[in-house]
Amino acid sequence: MAGDGVKLLGMWASPLALKIEWALKLKGIEYEYVDEDLSNKSERLLKYNPIHKKVPVLLHGDKPLPESLIILEYIDETWKENYPLLPEDPYERAMARFWAKYNDEKPWHTVFGAFCKTGEEKVKAVKEAQETLEPLEELLKGKRFFGGQSIGYLDIAFGWLAIWVPLIEEILGATFVDESTLPLLHAWFQEFPNIPLVKERLPPREKLLPFLKAFRESLISCS
Amino acid sequence: MAGDGVKLLGMWASPLALKIEWALKLKGIEYEYVDEDLSNKSERLLKYNPIHKKVPVLLHGDKPLPESLIILEYIDETWKENYPLLPEDPYERAMARFWAKYNDEKPWHTVFGAFCKTGEEKVKAVKEAQETLEPLEELLKGKRFFGGQSIGYLDIAFGWLAIWVPLIEEILGATFVDESTLPLLHAWFQEFPNIPLVKERLPPREKLLPFLKAFRESLISCS
Numbered sequence: 001m002a003g004d005g006v007k008l009l010g011m012w013a014s015p016l017a018l019k020i021e022w023a024l025k026l027k028g029i030e031y032e033y034v035d036e037d038l039s040n041k042s043e044r045l046l047k048y049n050p051i052h053k054k055v056p057v058l059l060h061g062d063k064p065l066p067e068s069l070i071i072l073e074y075i076d077e078t079w080k081e082n083y084p085l086l087p088e089d090p091y092e093r094a095m096a097r098f099w100a101k102y103n104d105e106k107p108w109h110t111v112f113g114a115f116c117k118t119g120e121e122k123v124k125a126v127k128e129a130q131e132t133l134e135p136l137e138e139l140l141k142g143k144r145f146f147g148g149q150s151i152g153y154l155d156i157a158f159g160w161l162a163i164w165v166p167l168i169e170e171i172l173g174a175t176f177v178d179e180s181t182l183p184l185l186h187a188w189f190q191e192f193p194n195i196p197l198v199k200e201r202l203p204p205r206e207k208l209l210p211f212l213k214a215f216r217e218s219l220i221s222c223s
Numbered sequence: 224m225a226g227d228g229v230k231l232l233g234m235w236a237s238p239l240a241l242k243i244e245w246a247l248k249l250k251g252i253e254y255e256y257v258d259e260d261l262s263n264k265s266e267r268l269l270k271y272n273p274i275h276k277k278v279p280v281l282l283h284g285d286k287p288l289p290e291s292l293i294i295l296e297y298i299d300e301t302w303k304e305n306y307p308l309l310p311e312d313p314y315e316r317a318m319a320r321f322w323a324k325y326n327d328e329k330p331w332h333t334v335f336g337a338f339c340k341t342g343e344e345k346v347k348a349v350k351e352a353q354e355t356l357e358p359l360e361e362l363l364k365g366k367r368f369f370g371g372q373s374i375g376y377l378d379i380a381f382g383w384l385a386i387w388v389p390l391i392e393e394i395l396g397a398t399f400v401d402e403s404t405l406p407l408l409h410a411w412f413q414e415f416p417n418i419p420l421v422k423e424r425l426p427p428r429e430k431l432l433p434f435l436k437a438f439r440e441s442l443i444s445c446s
Contacts (some may be wrong), residue, residue, distance in 0.1 A: 074313055
């Protein structure tokens with residue numbers, strides 16, 4: 001039925017879908033969450049995201065919208081008054097978009113890239129991932145969160161790191177974010193998952209850890 | 224000198240830098256164009272885009288901004304009143320962003336991907352590129368330009384196709400956009416380069432054609 005209802009097609013272990021939930025919760029928007037089985041994609045998902053066939057998809061009434069960063073901007077523009085996510089100043093907005101895109105292009109690939117490596121290749125890939133995380137330290141200077149004193153658009157964009165990276169570190173036996181070299185990022189890693197609205201929707205560790213281990217095995221056996 | 228002057232670091236054959244010029248011209252913003260030698264990157268480029276070290280970079284006063292789509296949004300937000308580029312409605316804005324991102328992720332890669340192939344591989348790659356261009360036909364239904372009756376954000380995002388693809392077709396001896404199967408896109412290919420502000424800054428054919436031929440040779444010899 002068409003209307004103003006908000007529905008999110010996600011997958012419980014998807015960091016991208018979680019971003020949308022954080023944004024909706026910050027804005028105080030009620031929504032229905034629908035968990036998709038990505039091994040057997042629903043007609044609904046194929047209909048609403050025919051190009052990429054991926055989650056997340058936001059349905060606002062009968063209007064479907066894919067792509068996490070595009071959904072975030074849509075949410076921010078549609079519910080302007082409730083808790084602005086992007087800064088107001090055009091240059092600060094542009095730089096926030098720059099770093100969110102950087103996250104999608106660099107840490108996302110280097111972290112998951114390291115995840116499927118073993119031996120010497122793993123050591124090299126972990127170093128590469130560390131290097132792509134280094135610029136984030138600078139962004140946190142003089143601030144508690146990327147958004148300043150409270151979380152904003154960039155905390156949402158980078159949020160997956162604080163949740164997935166510690167588990168990936170545990171599985172790999174490697175450190176991506178060292179307290180001595182990246183102290184601000186390390187502190188943010190402790191703080192972000194403890195924000196109440198983040199904490200209440202964290203994928204359960206006992207479910208996510210075996211999921212990631214199995215995911216890693218599948219990556220290694222394919223490479 | 225810091226100030227409100229607008230400077231664009233580009234490279235004459237870069238489709239990405241050209242996007243920014245089109246946007247500035249549509250907005251009626253005066254700017255200084257600086258051509259960068261990408262085989263010997265300037266201190267200026269490395270200073271203003273230390274992460275990616277690429278053109279385009281927009282300098283607005285002393286504020287540097289990289290990444291073509293992010294620059295476009297900045298221009299649209301900074302000079303709001305002069306010729307809006309993105310639509311006003313949040314959903315239409317989101318869909319325009321979706322297709323601009325699609326352009327960067329799909330046609331951009333498939334077209335240049337096909338460009339470096341030969342023989343059977345080329346035939347397959349051209350077909351793949353054609354498939355990524357097909358969804359654009361739908362976007363032009365009932366419209367003269369992607370932006371409607373006049374050009375907008377998506378015409379700027381897709382604009383490179385109308386200029387580079389015909390030359391790539393000529394070099395490869397292959398057709399990406401056939402008049403019979405993609406008539407609207409084919410018509411837009413004829414119309415877009417003839418818009419006066421586009422026409423006045425087209426890279427000269429006698430310079431671009433040998434440049435692209437040499438680029439192709441370098442790709443083939445590397446693959």
